[in-house]
Amino acid sequence: xxxxxxxxxxxxxxxxxxxxxxxxxxxxxxxxxxxxxxxxxxxxxxxxxxxxxxxxxxxxxxxxxxxxxxxxxxxxxxxxxxxxxxxxxxxxxxxxxxxxxxxxxxxxxxxxxxxxxxxxxxxxxxxxxxxxxxxxxxxxxxxxxxxxxxxxxxxxxxxxxxxxxxxxxxxxxxxxxxxxxxxxxxxxxxxxxxxxxxxxxxxxxxxxxxxxxxxxxxxxxxxxxxxxxxxxxxxxxxxxxxxxxxxxxxxxxxxxxxxxxxxxxxxxxxxxxxxxxxxxxxxxxxxxxxxxxxxxxxxxxxxxxxxxxxxxxxxxxxxxxxxxxxxxxxxxxxxxxxxxxxxxxxx
Amino acid sequence: xxxxxxxxxxxxxxxxxxxxxxxxxxxxxxxxxxxxxxxxxxxxxxxxxxxxxxxxxxxxxxxxxxxxxxxxxxxxxxxxxxxxxxxxxxxxxxxxxxxxxxxxxxxxxxxxxxxxxxxxxxxxxxxxxxxxxxxxxxxxxxxxxxxxxxxxxxxxxxxxxxxxxxxxxxxxxxxxxxxxxxxxxxxxxxxxxxxxxxxxxxxxxxxxxxxxxxxxxxxxxxxxxxxxxxxxxxxxxxxxxxxxxxxxxxxxxxxxxxxxxxxxxxxxxxxxxxxxxxxxxxxxxxxxxxx
Numbered sequence: 001x002x003x004x005x006x007x008x009x010x011x012x013x014x015x016x017x018x019x020x021x022x023x024x025x026x027x028x029x030x031x032x033x034x035x036x037x038x039x040x041x042x043x044x045x046x047x048x049x050x051x052x053x054x055x056x057x058x059x060x061x062x063x064x065x066x067x068x069x070x071x072x073x074x075x076x077x078x079x080x081x082x083x084x085x086x087x088x089x090x091x092x093x094x095x096x097x098x099x100x101x102x103x104x105x106x107x108x109x110x111x112x113x114x115x116x117x118x119x120x121x122x123x124x125x126x127x128x129x130x131x132x133x134x135x136x137x138x139x140x141x142x143x144x145x146x147x148x149x150x151x152x153x154x155x156x157x158x159x160x161x162x163x164x165x166x167x168x169x170x171x172x173x174x175x176x177x178x179x180x181x182x183x184x185x186x187x188x189x190x191x192x193x194x195x196x197x198x199x200x201x202x203x204x205x206x207x208x209x210x211x212x213x214x215x216x217x218x219x220x221x222x223x224x225x226x227x228x229x230x231x232x233x234x235x236x237x238x239x240x241x242x243x244x245x246x247x248x249x250x251x252x253x254x255x256x257x258x259x260x261x262x263x264x265x266x267x268x269x270x271x272x273x274x275x276x277x278x279x280x281x282x283x284x285x286x287x288x289x290x291x292x293x294x295x296x297x298x299x300x301x302x303x304x305x306x307x308x309x310x311x312x313x314x315x316x317x318x319x320x321x322x323x324x325x326x327x328x329x330x331x332x333x334x335x336x337x338x339x340x341x342x343x344x345x346x347x
Numbered sequence: 348x349x350x351x352x353x354x355x356x357x358x359x360x361x362x363x364x365x366x367x368x369x370x371x372x373x374x375x376x377x378x379x380x381x382x383x384x385x386x387x388x389x390x391x392x393x394x395x396x397x398x399x400x401x402x403x404x405x406x407x408x409x410x411x412x413x414x415x416x417x418x419x420x421x422x423x424x425x426x427x428x429x430x431x432x433x434x435x436x437x438x439x440x441x442x443x444x445x446x447x448x449x450x451x452x453x454x455x456x457x458x459x460x461x462x463x464x465x466x467x468x469x470x471x472x473x474x475x476x477x478x479x480x481x482x483x484x485x486x487x488x489x490x491x492x493x494x495x496x497x498x499x500x501x502x503x504x505x506x507x508x509x510x511x512x513x514x515x516x517x518x519x520x521x522x523x524x525x526x527x528x529x530x531x532x533x534x535x536x537x538x539x540x541x542x543x544x545x546x547x548x549x550x551x552x553x554x555x556x557x558x559x560x561x562x563x564x565x566x567x568x569x570x571x572x573x574x575x576x577x578x579x580x581x582x583x584x585x586x587x588x589x590x591x592x593x594x595x596x597x598x599x600x601x602x603x604x605x606x607x608x609x610x611x612x613x614x615x616x617x618x619x620x621x622x623x624x625x626x627x628x629x630x631x632x633x634x635x636x637x638x
Contacts, residue, residue: 015631015632016631047632073632076632079450080449080450080629081446081449081450081629081632081634081635082629082630082632082634083626083629083630098452101450101451101452102452104450106450108446114442114443114444114446114447114448115443116364116368116444118367118368119364119367119368123367127360127364128447130356130357130360131357131360131447131448131451131453132451132452133353133356133357133452
């Protein structure tokens with residue numbers, strides 16, 4: 001029986017705001033600020049609602065969601081940086097903060113977290129290992145191994161300020177691999193990496209976790225990052241809208257394609273017409289005011305060339321100018337949008 | 348025991364790291380020595396202005412250079428212990444290092460003490476240098492007959508000022524003072540201490556209300572006792588501070604008692620507030636720079 005290494009039950013988190021009367025000003029507001037002792041000047045925001053899931057040992061688990069879905073809030077709760085309002089967290093058999101911190105390795109590229117600019121690559125690794133309680137002898141040996149693994153041995157004596165953004169990113173990832181904890185969190189790991197480096201990173205994560213029976217949680221917007229995941233969880237507005245293996249998530253999209261169009265003089269009633277085609281699963285159009293003159297339309301359709309012609313004919317009849325049309329494979333983004341729409345429909 | 352050992356090892360590591368960063372600025376060491384030298388020089392020239400004049404430093408002897416050098420020493424300690432914790436917290440927050448420390452199994456204590464080490468290696472040796480320059484170049488003279496008592500006073504000063512410094516540092520998270528200016532430090536360091544600590548003049552020259560204001564800071568008592576003990580000719584018995592005049596205890600003993608009380612209150616209070624601030628930030632999601 002595979003051990004459950006992470007168990008999350010009924011996690012809720014609300015960022016408490018003022019919830020003040022917007023006509024309040026001046027001293028009254030100032031006093032409320034002091035006594036409420038809250039940093040948040042906005043209204044209260046529900047970040048996570050009834051989040052429950054578990055992750056097995058050795059699994060690579062993906063979390064996908066739009067901006068503001070709650071991914072970072074969830075990861076911060078799982079790493080002890082943020083307290084949930086309610087619910088329980090059990091990581092590697094313990095719910096104590098100290099044990100949780102001892103079980104996880106958090107790899108985030110936000111601001112190249114804590115890299116010391118005056119120190120060299122190797123010195124940064126040593127510092128990181130020291131903070132996490134690694135012994136000197138092991139630390140020295142492991143630092144060299146990890147630098148070799150990520151292809152940075154030649155740069156080990158360079159100062160951080162001499163590295164490119166991608167190399168700093170690699171160093172951040174190296175730090176996470178260095179401390180060898182049962183669970184790794186990778187938060188947007190391939191940001192700033194070129195295509196080859198990103199591919200190498202995914203390969204490293206996949207082989208490293210498999211070889212050492214580690215568990216990894218990846219949050220990413222890059223479909224290729226999530227492609228190595230065993231299961232993917234979709235978050236939307238703080239709720240889980242899907243949690244399945246990759247295969248099951250893609251199931252409704254078997255034999256589907258995405259039709260991308262850029263059009264001039266496209267009206268919202270035309271979108272309803274597109275949706276009414278039998279072979280169209282979903283269709284969306286971006287009518288938001290921006291500097292572009294065209295409207296972007298996206299439709300998930302059956303793999304049917306005749307359908308594409310029919311849609312084109314319909315639009316041309318309505319004097320819509322099609323600037324660009326493209327049929328491509330369905331990506332995780334479209335699948336996510338489908339689940340979001342599906343949930344909203346059910347609600 | 349294992350956890351304590353691990354924390355201690357991390358503290359040593361932090362110290363090494365702070366030293367590496369401090370020494371990576373090549374000119375730093377030279378500028379550091381010269382800065383201390385010229386600070387002492389300024390007051391030596393000031394002492395020349397007062398030479399021959401009847402200046403009343405009673406009960407602190409008659410050597411104005413020694414008087415000033417001791418004031419400068421206490422200033423350096425205060426600058427570090429009271430003035431530095433808040434900017435250090437701000438630095439590790441804005442530098443993204445706070446994320447790192449909070450993710451690690453380290454206690455709240457170790458990173459804070461670790462980052463303060465840079466201030467310690469920067470400022471504490473200045474005390475020795477100031478005393479040295481004063482004695483070698485500018486005619487300061489010292490009575491180290493009561494060295495043990497002087498070290499006790501210095502230790503209590505370190506603890507009490509660090510406690511106030513931690514109260515100041517706590518405001519970063521507790522009251523969300525993420526701007527460069529921080530009111531607690533400003534009020535203590537730039538107003539009360541600057542005016543009433545008596546770094547450069549005896550407290551007795553101030554109007555009585557300001558002398559009373561000076562009764563609330565540890566610097567007053569530390570300087571009073573240290574000057575009596577270290578400056579040759581210092582009088583150990585005459586009462587000059589407002590509290591000394593109302594409490595019937597020998598002045599130096601009273602100074603030590605008050606410093607001890609301030610230490611016992613300030614440091615635990617400062618730590619408590621700091622941890623309270625961290626916990627509040629963890630609740631609100633403002634612990635680290637990146638949301």
